[in-house]
Amino acid sequence: MHSNSTSGSRINFDSFFSTLPLKALVLTSALMPFHSINATKTNQYNTVVNTNTLTVVAVSSPTIVFKEGQYQHGFGYDLAQDYAQSLNVKLNFKTVPDNAAALKMVAQGKVNFAITTATFDRIEAKKLSSFSATCGDLNSLQKNGLNPEINWVFKRADDPLTETASGFICQSKQNGSIQQLASFYNRNVVKQNDWNVIQRDLKQRLPIYQASFKKTAKQYDMDWHLLAAIGYQESYLKPDSVSPTGVRGLMMLTNATARAMGVSNRTDPTQSIQGGAKYFNQMLNRYAYIQNPDRHWYALIAYNMGPGAVDAIQKRLKSQGKNPNDWINMYEFLSNNQARNGRYKQAVQYVTRIRSYLEHIKNTPTLMTI
Known part of the structure; x- marks a missing residue:
């Protein structure tokens, strides 16, 4: 698992963003230059802000998302929900049968990002960017019987949405949210x-x-x-x-x-x-x-x-x-x-x-x- 980096251009923003408070992450991304992206060019961050909706896709699994009636919950789902709240937008969470379908939707721009257990090689082959959904805190998931190999996958490494998401994940690790979520969804709670x-x-x-x-x-x-x-x-x-x-x-x-x-x-x-x-x-x-x-x-x-x-x-x-x-x-x-x-x-x-x-x-x- 490539825990603190994004594939593609291999830009590492975690060390900077993990030191910022959550609200500052959103503000910073709004003010920062868009790097190689032209300000008028469509990017996922602008799409989320303009639609007031964060659209995420994942494969249903005990670690990522589980449906209860009309409601969804799970470690991956709750983490995405918290990220949407930090951006002050609504979460639109979709599920697909497999990782391949999720990666395809990201590549086609049909979703803002995916939560997957796809390997780094498969993600890189699609020319997509990814980072660990725990900022490298694999132990919190492992000890609670959850799959530590989950990642967030984006279309571009230099999109402001990718950058703020990476910072959010590492901030969540620092403030204990990752550990608490993993503990609540502990699959070993019953022997x-x-x-x-x-x-x-x-x-x-x-x-x-x-x-x-x-x-x-x-x-x-x-x-x-x-x-x-x-x-x-x-x-x-x-x-x-x-x-x-x-x-x-x-x-x-x-x-x-x-x-x-x-x-x-x-x-x-x-x-x-x-x-x-x-x-x-x-x-x-x-x-x-x-x-x-x-x-x-x-x-x-x-x-x-x-x-x-x-x-x-x-x-x-x-x-x-x-x-x-x-x-x-x-x-x-x-x-x-x-x-x-x-x-x-x-x-x-x-x-x-x-x-x-x-x-x-x-x-x-x-x-x-x-």
Whole structure:
């Protein structure tokens, strides 16, 4: 992997741009000369600014992007989303079957850049430019079971968009965003030996409740796979589950929450799924001002810890000068403070495991009855 350089003209901008604050990166690129590019000639940076849209293409994979209902998430997707935010533009994220198709779209100028695992030789053969999607921080991906050989591929090395993107990636490495994203999308969060038990449980129990998950999810415009993942994390899909603190049922509702959601019998699986979905939908609505997929993660930790705890952390983040509505900041706070607060540790495990279960259920067709 050619971690800190671009192919083609082999220009290295990372050492300069990685020292700049994120906002300065965008401003600098707007003021800098366009090198060999004529100011009136079309370039990807101008296209992004003029259309207010960053168009990115990638191949779906556990490391890059994973679709949950109508929403996408994943290490590669979230990183591209953060870059789009730094440019103050919208992200238009496309997926294609393979790296060859992604590289072709870049070469034809149909997208601003691609996120691929293509080899340097294949990229160079297309006369395209690339750099590591982690600014060379391969270890953060490797230790979390992610593919370290991912790169961002651009049409030209001397396009301002390529330059600001390279700087953004290395800034993300410096400020810890790369490490936090990789940690959240950790594919080792569930031990390999445990997947055999999980697979057995899901195969036995999911078909029994699948119809209820689907019907309820449709009512609240949710992905039923996500509801099922929440149910498995809460009770292993056992409707008679009871915790030491008194929460009960398939979706493990407290007595107060059950009453508020109109559930009269917490051990009735249909009622429990309905009550859990209604409560999760309330959490989604509470954080409607946060963009997806971050909104889902906020709603999940609120489902687990209670919205009051989430609000308190948001206030702490804001007082520290950090964006309280950015999942990376929220996740970093929970992770860094989990040793001193058991609730934070539980929340980290809760949301990362649900994300893992969601991906597993979504990608295992043999679990489905229809």
